[in-house]
Amino acid sequence: MSSAGHLYLHTPFCGSRCGYCAFTVEVGVLDRRDAYTDALLAELAVEGERMGTLRTIYVGGGTPSLMGPERIARLLDALRPRCADDVEISMEANPETVDERSLAAYREAGITRVSLGVQSFQAGMLRVLDRQAGPEQAVAAVDAARGAGFESISVDLMFGVPGQTDELLDADLARALEMGVDHISWYELEIKPRTALERAGAALPDEDWAADAYERIVGSLEGAGYRWYETANFARPGHECRHSLGYWSADDYVGLGVGAVSTVNGRRWRNHAGVDAYIGTLSSGVPPTRSVEHLDEPTRRRERWMLALRRDEPMDMRWAGPPDHPEALERLVEGGLIDVDADHIALTRRGRFVQNAILRQLMEYA
Amino acid sequence: MSAVDQSHIRNFSIIAHIDHGKSTLADRILQITGAVSDREMREQVLDSMDLERERGITIKAQAVRVFYEASDGETYQLNLIDTPGHVDFCYEVSRSLAACEGALLVVDASQGIEAQTLANVYLAIEGDLELIPVLNKIDLPAADPELHGRAVADLIGGDPDDVLRISAKTGEGITEVLEAIVERIPPPAGDPDAPPRALIFDSVYDQYRGVVAFVRVVDGEFKKGDRLLAMQTKREVNAEEVGVMSPTMLPTESLRAGESGYMVTGLKAVGDLKVGDTLTAAKAPAETALAGYREVKPMVFCGLFPVDSDDYPDLRDALEKLSLNDASLVWEPETSQALGFGFRCGFLGLLHMDIIRERLEREYDLELLTTTPNVEYEVTTTAMEQLPVRSPVDMPPPTNIESIREPYVRCTILVPQDGVGAVMQLCQERRGSYVTMMPIEQRQQIVYDLPLAEIVTDFYDQLKSRTRGYASLDYELVGYRESPLVKLDILLSGDPVDALSMIVHKDMAFSRGKALVERLRETIPRQMFEVPIQAAIGGRIVARETVKAKRKDVLAKCYGGDISRKRKLLERQKEGKKRMKQVGSVEVPQEAFLSVLTLNTDDSKGK
Numbered sequence: 019m020s021s022a023g024h025l026y027l028h029t030p031f032c033g034s035r036c037g038y039c040a041f042t043v044e045v046g047v048l049d050r051r052d053a054y055t056d057a058l059l060a061e062l063a064v065e066g067e068r069m070g071t072l073r074t075i076y077v078g079g080g081t082p083s084l085m086g087p088e089r090i091a092r093l094l095d096a097l098r099p100r101c102a103d104d105v106e107i108s109m110e111a112n113p114e115t116v117d118e119r120s121l122a123a124y125r126e127a128g129i130t131r132v133s134l135g136v137q138s139f140q141a142g143m144l145r146v147l148d149r150q151a152g153p154e155q156a157v158a159a160v161d162a163a164r165g166a167g168f169e170s171i172s173v174d175l176m177f178g179v180p181g182q183t184d185e186l187l188d189a190d191l192a193r194a195l196e197m198g199v200d201h202i203s204w205y206e207l208e209i210k211p212r213t214a215l216e217r218a219g220a221a222l223p224d225e226d227w228a229a230d231a232y233e234r235i236v237g238s239l240e241g242a243g244y245r246w247y248e249t250a251n252f253a254r255p256g257h258e259c260r261h262s263l264g265y266w267s268a269d270d271y272v273g274l275g276v277g278a279v280s281t282v283n284g285r286r287w288r289n290h291a292g293v294d295a296y297i298g299t300l301s302s303g304v305p306p307t308r309s310v311e312h313l314d315e316p317t318r319r320r321e322r323w324m325l326a327l328r329r330d331e332p333m334d335m336r337w338a339g340p341p342d343h344p345e346a347l348e349r350l351v352e353g354g355l356i357d358v359d360a361d362h363i364a365l366t367r368r369g370r371f372v373q374n375a376i377l378r379q380l381m382e383y384a
Numbered sequence: 385m386s387a388v389d390q391s392h393i394r395n396f397s398i399i400a401h402i403d404h405g406k407s408t409l410a411d412r413i414l415q416i417t418g419a420v421s422d423r424e425m426r427e428q429v430l431d432s433m434d435l436e437r438e439r440g441i442t443i444k445a446q447a448v449r450v451f452y453e454a455s456d457g458e459t460y461q462l463n464l465i466d467t468p469g470h471v472d473f474c475y476e477v478s479r480s481l482a483a484c485e486g487a488l489l490v491v492d493a494s495q496g497i498e499a500q501t502l503a504n505v506y507l508a509i510e511g512d513l514e515l516i517p518v519l520n521k522i523d524l525p526a527a528d529p530e531l532h533g534r535a536v537a538d539l540i541g542g543d544p545d546d547v548l549r550i551s552a553k554t555g556e557g558i559t560e561v562l563e564a565i566v567e568r569i570p571p572p573a574g575d576p577d578a579p580p581r582a583l584i585f586d587s588v589y590d591q592y593r594g595v596v597a598f599v600r601v602v603d604g605e606f607k608k609g610d611r612l613l614a615m616q617t618k619r620e621v622n623a624e625e626v627g628v629m630s631p632t633m634l635p636t637e638s639l640r641a642g643e644s645g646y647m648v649t650g651l652k653a654v655g656d657l658k659v660g661d662t663l664t665a666a667k668a669p670a671e672t673a674l675a676g677y678r679e680v681k682p683m684v685f686c687g688l689f690p691v692d693s694d695d696y697p698d699l700r701d702a703l704e705k706l707s708l709n710d711a712s713l714v715w716e717p718e719t720s721q722a723l724g725f726g727f728r729c730g731f732l733g734l735l736h737m738d739i740i741r742e743r744l745e746r747e748y749d750l751e752l753l754t755t756t757p758n759v760e761y762e763v764t765t766t767a768m769e770q771l772p773v774r775s776p777v778d779m780p781p782p783t784n785i786e787s788i789r790e791p792y793v794r795c796t797i798l799v800p801q802d803g804v805g806a807v808m809q810l811c812q813e814r815r816g817s818y819v820t821m822m823p824i825e826q827r828q829q830i831v832y833d834l835p836l837a838e839i840v841t842d843f844y845d846q847l848k849s850r851t852r853g854y855a856s857l858d859y860e861l862v863g864y865r866e867s868p869l870v871k872l873d874i875l876l877s878g879d880p881v882d883a884l885s886m887i888v889h890k891d892m893a894f895s896r897g898k899a900l901v902e903r904l905r906e907t908i909p910r911q912m913f914e915v916p917i918q919a920a921i922g923g924r925i926v927a928r929e930t931v932k933a934k935r936k937d938v939l940a941k942c943y944g945g946d947i948s949r950k951r952k953l954l955e956r957q958k959e960g961k962k963r964m965k966q967v968g969s970v971e972v973p974q975e976a977f978l979s980v981l982t983l984n985t986d987d988s989k990g991k
Contacts (some may be wrong), residue, residue: 026944206940225910229935248937264946279945286948311948321951328942349969353913374937375912378958 020230021070021308023284024264025104027058027093028081028161028275030293034113037218040210042277042291043080050293055089057300058211064305068282074261075107075128083111087123087203102342106130106260108172113151114158121308131259133172133203134164139193140186143179147212157367160197172201172258177231179207187231191238198255204235205250233380249328249373266329268322276306284318286311303360310345315339320381327373332357332364341380349374388461391571391640395600396516397465397480399508400490401498401856404784405520408552409490409561410464410783417450417557419631447483447585447598447644449628454566462565463644465585465600467504472733475680478586479660481563482676483600483644486569486874487560491536493519493527493549499798499856505539514569515540516548518561523551531568535825563808572602579670580664581635582647586615587654589708593624595651596633599663600644602674607638609665612647615673617658620666621649642929654709670934680712682730683791683861684737684840685774687718687883688744689726691965691974696725704726706740713740716774722967723753723881723977728775734840745747751982753965753974755883757840762789762864768869776885779871782922788869788887791836793859794819796829800939803851804828810846814838815867815889834861839888872897873917874904876970883977898927907976910934915970 020285031051041229044050061215075097077090101107108131109124115126121132136156138144144152151159156173160312163171177187181353194202209215209222222228234242236246242250248266251259264271272280275295288295294307319339327335341347347363350356355369355376369376400406411418442976447465454460467480481487485864486889487508491497497505508515509749517536519529537544548564552555585834590596599606606612610623625648625795627635639645651657659680662673671759675706690699703715713736718728731737737757744750755775763771763779764786773779773788796814799807804821811818818834823829834843847855851930874884888896897919904917915931942950 024944129788135848203941206938208940225934225936250941265942265947271944273944277945279947281944281947288945317951321947322952323945324954325942342467346815350912355912370938371939372934372941374392374954374957375934377954379912381954 020282021068022270022272023070023085023182024075024261024269024271025069025072025075026271026273026275026278027075027077027081027099028263028273028278029054029075029082029085030276031084032079032081033043033084033112033150034148035214036207037146037214037220038207041080042215044293047293048084050297051085051089053297053301054293055092057297058093059272060095060300060303061305063282063378064303064334065272065274066100066291068280072103072105072313074262075101075105077107077109079110081112081115081135082109083115083120083124087127090124090129090196091127096129108133108259108261110135111159111163113155115218116159116162118162118165121168125166130168131172131201132168133174133201133259134159134163134175136160137336138179138186138197139174139190143182143186143190145177146179146181146220154161157193157197157249160199170200171256172259173197173199175202176207177204178223178237180222180226182223182231184231187234191235193243195201195238197335200254201259202239202244202252203250204239204252206232229371245330246370247330249370263329266325268318268325281313284315285359286313291363302305316382323381326366327363327377330364330370332359332362334362336361342373343380343384346379350379386828388459388643390574390576390640392458393463393572393617393642394486394565395463395484395572395642395644396486396488396569396703397467397484398487398488398490399467399481399501399515399844400520401492401495401501404490404492404495404498404501405552406590408574408922409488409518409520409550409558410466412450412463412552412555412558414450414631416474416562419448419450433955437698444881447600447629447646452562452566455563456566459955460560460566461643462599465644466637466775472731472736474503474507474912475678476586476659476840477504478676479583481508481511481513482674483583483778483839484511484513485514485572487564488804489515489540490516490518490563491532491534493522493529493532494588496532496535497539497798498522498826499796499858499901502539502798502824502829502951503762503858503860505794509540513541515622516561516564516568517542517546518548518550520550520552522549523554523556532825535919539824556687561576574602574604576604576641579668579876580610580665581670581674583674584657584659584661584663586659587711589659590648593648593650595649596643597649597663598629599639599647601639601641602721603641603664603670605638605640606647606663608635611869613666613669614657614664615662615663615664615669616677618658619656621651623662624648624650626951629902645743653708653711655707658711665703680732681734682714682760683836684733684759685728685751686731686737686757687720687723687726687728687775688715688741689720689723689753689883689962691751691753696792698748699750699752702750703729705748709735710740712736714930720755720777720833720883721756722881723965726753730774734844741791753883755978756886758887759791759836759840761869761887764788776871776887777882779885779887782870789864789866790869792833792865793836793839794832794860794862795839795857795859797827797832797847797855798824798827799829799851799855799859801869803854804830806850807847807855810843810850814843834859835867836861836864852914870921872900873913873920874900875916875920876904876908876967876972877915878918879968879970880920881967892927893921897921900928901927905929905931908970908972911969911971913969962991 030044063100107129109129110133112135139153144231239252247258269283277291290307291384322338400404450462452460465480467477527760534549581603582601586598608626612621626639626646641768660677664670700946712732714730715727761773763773766786816834819831821830868890870890872886873880901917901919916934917929918925919927939950
């Protein structure tokens with residue numbers, strides 16, 4: 019493939035920084051939104067040739083819903099000629115920033131799929147995470163999205179939040195199922211360096227609790243008809259996020275915006291952080307400063323294994339390339355962690371819970 | 385450099401406990417006598433290796449010559465012969481002392497005498513050395529020169545008024561030390577006209593010049609170009625160069641009776657020239673060698689294995705290089721089922737082992753796995769054969785063993801009165817038998833005979849922690865004794881792991897086995913599969929624990945923006961895995977192989 023069919027747009031603006039957040043976000047510079055939109059369009063003009071017909075677009079952040087429907091519409095209008103007829107256009111939104119009217123406007127602008135950053139339906143958990151929305155707003159946002167006519171609604175949830183008990187987790191599970199959303203991303207909280215949670219010395223739950231929680235989440239959602247189609251993602255059939263599936267299929271993608279990453283033809287580049295610098299360089303038509311990484315074939319092969327084994331579908335080893343340590347396959351099969359069928363490998367249910375350990379057995383990553 | 389009359393030579397060394405200021409005092413002496421300019425002055429000039437400086441101990445003895453104009457108007461040649469400061473190097477210390485007529489006994493004015501000092505004081509007294517007692521660090525607020533001065537005088541049978549009070553740090557009293565060296569230490573007594581004899585008290589390997597021997601000339605004279613004979617090993621060498629350390633190598637015409645200096649031999653390994661041997665002229669040799677020579681034998685053994693098996697040749701090269709400079713390091717190839725190819729190495733003691741291991745890791749950039757230290761057992765088989773056993777792996781099956789003998793050491797421990805109980809309890813736990821006890825200063829000197837095997841694990845750490853750091857220890861080998869010993873095997877996932885086997889007293893086998901499997905369960909991380917850990921004696925399982933299978937090990941999320949980062953995270957985890965040793969299907973962290981070391985700490989808990 020010579021040009022990417024997936025586009026990621028990064029919007030860095032946030033009302034506040036959440037306790038667990040280590041992303042490229044900017045707080046308190048909402049006045050740059052128009053200039054930033056111009057800059058994104060300028061980068062699009064510069065990078066346009068790297069894209070083919072777009073099958074998916076993902077507007078992520080930051081808090082994309084702080085951009086407002088007009089700016090999103092400007093962006094999508096510019097992109098429309100490049101899009102396939104059945105293009106999937108996802109956008110992340112924080113519950114406190116949307117209502118049925120604005121969501122309808124986003125949908126009008128071309129967004130087909132909305133992903134709500136709920137994280138938890140429990141007030142206590144939301145406080146620990148420094149989230150702005152309360153549980154009622156989360157519920158209201160889901161209803162609003164439905165009211166605005168979105169046919170694919172996703173929510174993000176978390177487990178392993180400090181203070182989360184079995185009961186609190188069960189409450190989130192029950193509420194998520196009751197809401198009947200189409201797609202759920204349920205992540206284990208990571209405490210990253212330089213986040214408020216890390217500074218506060220927050221402790222992760224012990225391994226057995228986290229394993230229990232994870233198993234319960236997978237079991238409950240599967241029982242309710244969701245497909246566990248990726249390590250942390252669940253969808254009603256037909257509602258899988260095609261953009262994310264692109265990543266997990268090691269497809270090429272272009273990312274526009276501050277901190278955005280692109281990977282095309284074995285070359286990966288990351289735009290540097292800093293909204294003002296980004297706007298500044300692009301205002302004179304110059305691409306933003308970037309770090310570039312060249313991916314050699316062994317690295318690409320190892321990435322294919324790392325990414326594709328996150329999915330529930332068997333991976334074709336003719337496509338991915340051979341493992342570095344084929345001798346480990348047999349032991350993993352005997353141990354009930356993988357199934358190998360001719361050229362295809364799939365993690366068993368148990369194996370999917372220990373994907374890293376399996377990868378370390380099979381691949382070099384050095 | 386003009387020759388100095390024998391009556392104007394003083395050979396001396398400094399006896400001190402670690403941290404009592406030996407090196408600082410030596411530096412001060414070099415500085416005051418102008419051997420080292422202030423600009424050249426580095427901290428602790430005599431300790432040439434970083435490792436030594438970090439640990440604050442001196443491993444390699446050297447002889448430095450300085451000239452000092454005394455208050456009597458005469459100029460004296462002072463040869464400061466540095467001594468290693470640790471229990472493992474007792475023989476080397478005795479040879480360094482034998483090269484001297486006197487010694488400075490340096491004691492920290494706030495801490496008093498330690499067991500190590502005591503041992504060396506006895507060595508010096510046995511060697512008939514003139515001891516000059518020096519209280520150092522009198523500038524410290526905690527200094528108690530009255531108390532410790534009396535104790536030091538008592539110890540060496542002198543007058544408290546003769547105890548010098550100095551601060552090597554500030555320079556106070558250093559001149560008095562130099563005057564005392566000139567006044568109190570007798571000049572060398574050798575015969576300058578007799579056939580030449582020189583005591584080798586140390587040697588180093590120089591990659592360009594070969595082995596450089598540090599010698600004290602007792603009789604006669606040695607010149608550059610002389611053909612020499614080492615009287616014990618019967619080896620002949622050429623004195624390619626003779627000279628003195630001033631403090632760097634300075635060639636001289638000759639070395640004469642009473643002087644200390646170096647001789648360049650061109651030999652390829654320090655092992656070719658034994659410390660304690662006597663050099664004489666090959667053509668007209670002296671009749672008798674100098675007394676005190678002894679073959680140095682390693683006391684402690686352990687397996688050293690490269691974590692990455694590709695490093696095996698590098699490890700061999702490194703051991704060869706270290707051996708060039710360390711005659712007491714012995715090693716031979718060893719193959720472990722668990723750890724692959726490596727070497728079984730013999731050391732003088734635990735510190736020696738630590739130093740070698742650290743140098744291999746630091747200077748040669750090797751990642752090593754060290755097995756539990758062992759002593760050498762003497763096994764008599766049922767066929768009445770004598771078998772030396774340096775590794776549990778070599779222990780014959782129990783049915784073939786008639787008896788096992790193990791090395792015992794006599795331990796001298798100095799401890800304040802309130803620590804006596806703790807020390808005695810520790811010695812009892814470690815199969816010690818009480819010998820005697822007597823007060824020294826305001827402390828008790830406790831003497832126990834203990835199996836060396838009980839010392840080579842964490843005895844010293846335990847001693848320190850149970851006495852809040854106040855106890856000090858010295859030991860010497862007293863011979864072999866028969867003991868009821870058994871081999872304790874450890875099985876991981878049903879397979880015995882040879883590197884985790886240990887030889888223990890049969891009464892302790894059960895509790896050690898139990899403690900060891902518990903420790904291993906804590907040390908071995910969860911794996912993809914459940915790992916049973918068992919302890920067995922002669923095939924009988926005596927303890928069992930299980931490491932549960934890992935249940936969750938995933939990257940929480942992975943999207944386009946963080947693929948590289950997540951890949952690198954896996955690389956780092958893989959790096960972590962490299963620090964593990966794959967033993968069969970089990971990944972065992974390096975600490976696991978050392979967990980055996982600290983096992984004894986659990987004994988007291990269990991009782």
